[in-house]
Amino acid sequence: MAIEISKPDRQQAIESLMRYTAEHLDERLGNVAAGALLGFFLEEIGPLIYNQAVADVQERLLARVQEVDLEVHEDAFQYWRKFDRPRR
Structure with missing residues (x-):
């Protein structure tokens, strides 16, 4: 793959x-x-620099x-937890 740069950059x-x-x-x-x-x-x-990049x-x-699951993970079966909290 040939590396092309714009005319102003060139x-x-x-x-x-x-x-x-x-x-x-x-x-x-x-x-x-x-x-x-x-x-x-x-x-x-x-090409050496390009490949490294x-x-x-x-x-x-x-x-x-690999971190996506940590960022967007939602626990299942949470409906009843809001009712099981100790009441004051």
Whole structure:
């Protein structure tokens, strides 16, 4: 599954890569080179991050589903209990 990002997010990511390489690697990247590097990251490393995010969500959802019975449980046969309470 290819990871797609919106045009505004892509442009912001490209600008961020250009700034990072200029400030930390003393290397100036042009718009095209930064776009190519971003494409590489999305294709090569993006699926790893995506798969981990999916696994994290599955784990959290499973935990929530396992707690549903505690949140919505109702005891049966409660009608007579209201009459069996000690009267004052």
